[in-house]
Amino acid sequence: MKRLLAVAFLCAFSGACTDDHGKGALHAAVSRCFARYPFKKGTAYVRFSCIAGAHFRYGPDTIGTNYDLLSQVDMASLRIGLDVDTGTLSVPEAETALHWVTTKAQNQAIQRSNDGHPVKMQTRG
Numbered sequence: 001m002k003r004l005l006a007v008a009f010l011c012a013f014s015g016a017c018t019d020d021h022g023k024g025a026l027h028a029a030v031s032r033c034f035a036r037y038p039f040k041k042g043t044a045y046v047r048f049s050c051i052a053g054a055h056f057r058y059g060p061d062t063i064g065t066n067y068d069l070l071s072q073v074d075m076a077s078l079r080i081g082l083d084v085d086t087g088t089l090s091v092p093e094a095e096t097a098l099h100w101v102t103t104k105a106q107n108q109a110i111q112r113s114n115d116g117h118p119v120k121m122q123t124r125g
Helices: 002-014 023-036 044-063 067-086 091-115
Strands: none
Touching (some): 023 044
């Protein structure tokens, strides 16, 4: 359920779930990543690498004004994927970490829209 919410959030956050100017193609590319690579030990990093590659390939013109935040979420996801694959994090721990990262980005995107000032996402230490 958490994964489904994260996918829905990323689609809404990135604006990638509506089909205009390549956004439908981006959504399809990201969906293929989810279908091909299950979120489990041994495939976590390649899954997030696939998603980050799709975001990079379609770029800020397709994703929109919060591309920088989505890129930071991608980088955090890659790190989390490595931690799952090496056994440093369990899948439930990784889901919690991903939830924290996406919630932080969502809050910063909301703050941006409310005050009109760009906000840099800070990562947990």
